[in-house]
Amino acid sequence: MIYSGAPAAPRVFDSVLRGLLASPDAVTYRPRMKAEPDRETARESIIEFRNVGYRLPNGQPLLEGLNLAVGRGETLVLLGRSGAGKTTALKLINRLLNPSGGEILVEGKSTCSWDAIALRRHIGYVIQEIGLFPHFTIEQNVSLVPRLERWPVDRTSARVNELLNLMRLDPAKFSKRYPHELSGGQRQRVGIARALAVDPPILLMDEPFGALDPLTRGELHKEFRQLQRRLEKTIVIVTHDVGESLLLSTRIALLDAGKLTGVFSVKEFLAAREPVAAAYVANFRMYEEAERTNEPD
Amino acid sequence: MSLIDFFIRHQREILQATLQHIWLVGISMLLAVAIGVPLGIIASRHPWLSKPILGGANIAETIPSLALFGFLLPVPWLGGRADRLVITALTLYALLPIIRNTTAGIGGVDAAVREAARGMGMTENQILFQVELPLSVPTILAGVRVATVLTIGIATIAAAVGAGGLGEFIFRGLAMVNDQLILAGAIPAAALALLADFMLSLLERRLRPARS
Ligand SMILES: Nc1ncnc2c1ncn2[C@@H]1O[C@H](COP(=O)(O)OP(=O)(O)OP(=O)(O)O)[C@@H](O)[C@H]1O
């Protein structure tokens, strides 16, 4: 797979985005400097798919021949149409599903030789359907894994407060409520807080910002990038939002009908000739165009 | 008027029979919950076992109660004591609604919630005791409620094998063609069933967890 591009200096993304928003002919944007020699390949890979396939019990393949490596501290975005197999790929990483072929290495060890429980506590997971526990308060939901890990009570409650604040949910207002007393976007943020609770080194996020209004989403994106810079987390995030991908990712992996079409740096993605990637970019630009063409003279 | 007189005159006997009735039903229900909930959990954990478990309970349910007493009579430890015999039979009758509602309750837990629990690294036991069972409590209680009302009725037949209870009056009344005697058994039994139903429904509402 294509594995190059500038390493994760957030400034690069900013300038790419700014360039992208500024120039109308950005479709033809090409990286001016030659990509640096593959510095990233030298980086230790924390998650690695090796020729992974997944089939349903009836034999229908959902993923085929998947090869992909995610380096330490990297944020890989999985992009692809509905039904492409993104959620399936995530569940293979924390062994909610077992591969029918190939293997997945997490920190160099095959998921099959990990203890499944230890593996999952090591990996924060934000599930697509949020899945809060309806009989737990927000506080109990967020503190679930710390409690399973038998953290002392004061440390746990301090952590819950910290996380709720991070997610822009006032602990005084929300910690004693039940999930059904929250809006969809608030629930989604609780789901993210729950996944971050024990500060796991790996995060899997399945459309974590989907239900948020654009302003809250923007705030959380900012928060998320600071988090990325501060903590060396390895993150795989599923999204349908190209803008979000460009903002948050170090690389973008494109899945189509169960197969990996390519892995791109942000720059490469914007310039990609690969048809699906190009379609995403063109679609993304259509909305930018609207801003100009709809302006009344 | 005369019925009320009858009740007042025989209040001690009626009270005693009622207590005996409650005792028979109470012990049977405790046993049925202690056996039925685990069986329901097993059936929901292993789909291949759910057919035999539910099928077995179903069969017990379809045997007419008098016949069931008859079948149990030759069983060594049971046949000798009427109360043991009756409690065993009542327990068998109470099992089906409890097993069925336990599996239904666990099966009704939102798949996303279960998936989240697994994804957070909860063990199967933690998922069962911290997520699935608490969320199933109202459904299981509904089963207990149905089973209780059912056994209060069936327990009146216990008198046929000499285990006492409110059935005593009914059987004596039938033999003596005495309506007042029949009612002395039937009215408290019906009141008991209504009361149990009402109290369990309160409990059920009380324990219903917050749901979206
Ligand atoms: N248990 C299952 N049984 C049958 N089909 C399944 C099952 N799980 C997934 N699929 C199918 O596999 C394909 C991939 O599913 P997956 O959930 O990975 O898609 P996705 O890329 O996450 O899509 P979305 O963006 O809509 O969430 C879909 O076509 C889905 O219908």
Ligand SMILES: [Mg+2]
């Ligand atoms: Mg999905």
